[in-house]
Amino acid sequence: MQLxxxxxxxxxxxxxxxxxxxxxxxxxxxxxxxxxxxxxxxDKRFDRVTIYRTLTSxxxxxxxxxxxxxxxxxxxxxxxxEGVEHNHxxxxxxxxxxxxxxxxxxxxxxxxKLHLPKKYKMENANLLIEGICAICNN
Amino acid sequence: MQLxxxxxxxxxxxxxxxxxxxxxxxxxxxxxxxxxxxxxxxDKRFDRVTIYRTLTSxxxxxxxxxxxxxxxxxxxxxxxxEGVEHNHxxxxxxxxxxxxxxxxxxxxxxxxKLHLPKKYKMENANLLIEGICAICNN
DNA sequence: TTGATTTATGCAATAAAGTTGCAGATTAAT
DNA sequence: ATTAATCTGCAACTTTATTGCATAAATCAA
Numbered sequence: 001m002q003l004x005x006x007x008x009x010x011x012x013x014x015x016x017x018x019x020x021x022x023x024x025x026x027x028x029x030x031x032x033x034x035x036x037x038x039x040x041x042x043d044k045r046f047d048r049v050t051i052y053r054t055l056t057s058x059x060x061x062x063x064x065x066x067x068x069x070x071x072x073x074x075x076x077x078x079x080x081x082e083g084v085e086h087n088h089x090x091x092x093x094x095x096x097x098x099x100x101x102x103x104x105x106x107x108x109x110x111x112x113k114l115h116l117p118k119k120y121k122m123e124n125a126n127l128l129i130e131g132i133c134a135i136c137n138n
Numbered sequence: 139m140q141l142x143x144x145x146x147x148x149x150x151x152x153x154x155x156x157x158x159x160x161x162x163x164x165x166x167x168x169x170x171x172x173x174x175x176x177x178x179x180x181d182k183r184f185d186r187v188t189i190y191r192t193l194t195s196x197x198x199x200x201x202x203x204x205x206x207x208x209x210x211x212x213x214x215x216x217x218x219x220e221g222v223e224h225n226h227x228x229x230x231x232x233x234x235x236x237x238x239x240x241x242x243x244x245x246x247x248x249x250x251k252l253h254l255p256k257k258y259k260m261e262n263a264n265l266l267i268e269g270i271c272a273i274c275n276n
Numbered sequence: 277t278t279g280a281t282t283t284a285t286g287c288a289a290t291a292a293a294g295t296t297g298c299a300g301a302t303t304a305a306t
Numbered sequence: 307a308t309t310a311a312t313c314t315g316c317a318a319c320t321t322t323a324t325t326g327c328a329t330a331a332a333t334c335a336a
Contacts, residue, residue: 014282014283014284014331014332014333015332015333016283016284016285016331016332017331018284018285019284035322035323036321036322046285046286047285047286047287048286048323049285049286049287049323049324049325050284050285050286052322052323052324053284053285053324054284057284066208067208068206068207068208068266069206070204070205070206070212072210072212072293072294072321072322073321073322074208074210074322074323093252095254095258098261106254106255108255109252109253109254111265112250112252114231114247114250114265114267115247116233116244116247116267116269117244117246117272118272119271119272119275119276120233120269120270120271120272120275121269121270121275122267122268122269123236123268123269123270124267124268124269125265125266125267125268126265126266126267126268127249127252127263127264127265127266128206128263128264128265128266129252129254129260129262129263129264130260130261130262130263130264131254131258131259131260131261131262132258132259132261133257133258134255134256134257134258137257137258137259138257152302152303152304152311152312152313153303153304154302154303154312154313154314155302156313156314157313173293173294174292174293184314184315185314185315185316186294186315187294187295187296187314187315187316188313188314188315190293190294190295191295191313191314192313195313210292210293210322210323211292211293212293212294
């Protein structure tokens with residue numbers, strides 16, 4: 001069986017055309033994608049609603065994660081951990097370039113331990129770093 | 139002169155009714171606010187567009203900052219630093235409670251230094267911690 | 277296989293969040 | 307008090323996202 005299809009199965013997702021192509025597209029991109037990026041890329045081959053729903057299933061089944069930012073448009077990227085369980089991808093470091101606007105995951109970085117105020121219980125953390133990325137910094 | 143009016147002046151903002159009341163409202167709240175929160179609170183006393191535009195002026199003039207999150211709705215909170223310059227409020231730690239959904243700024247925490255990959259230049263950082271807040275953790 | 281069952285997709289309609297243009301009102305500077 | 311700058315409200319519009327439903331496709335079980 002193909003790798004793409006296998007990945008879908010592992011995440012309890014039925015194998016369909018949109019899903020295979022969307023997953024493929026994510027795997028070919030290092031930076032985070034928006035619904036608009038996908039709609040543009042697939043140029044009417046799939047309905048916009050289907051793309052929204054596919055993003056949602058990918059999210060729910062632990063294939064993608066949503067990246068918090070302040071642009072007002074949802075951005076998604078592949079989860080890098082192997083395994084199926086959701087919410088085990090708890091520490092994210094993302095980098096948003098102020099020049100090219102791309103967001104990428106910095107897997108190699110860890111979020112350092114923090115000492116929260118009394119009675120606060122931390123479940124996960126997302127660090128969004130803004131600046132100039134390696135490509136734009138030339 | 140009143141404190142509120144003084145703050146507006148310091149931030150180069152004309153003194154108007156909406157601005158005074160919106161600033162007041164932010165000062166009375168420890169958690170971040172959305173446009174919808176304000177619209178609800180002011181219940182038709184100010185136009186929705188005016189509220190949007192006031193948020194934008196507050197943002198541009200360094201009175202508020204936008205908090206990155208993945209809800210798809212813009213959230214704003216007061217900048218705690220004194221002084222007028224924008225972009226000097228570069229390290230934010232925010233806490234989002236999974237129970238009450240409120241977001242608050244954790245001023246006392248600092249984002250630890252990080253070692254970015256080669257050629258990346260960091261300009262600012264936002265750490266969003268999710269979990270259970272002190273009030274809900276009872 | 278084939279048929280039954282479950283789930284996904286496309287289309288249309290709707291909702292929610294945010295923006296723009298413009299005329300009249302308000303603020304602040306002289 | 308007059309003037310110039312800007313803010314506000316209204317209407318229209320755009321962009322992003324969601325819901326309902328009929329049809330189509332994928333999976334399961336015999």
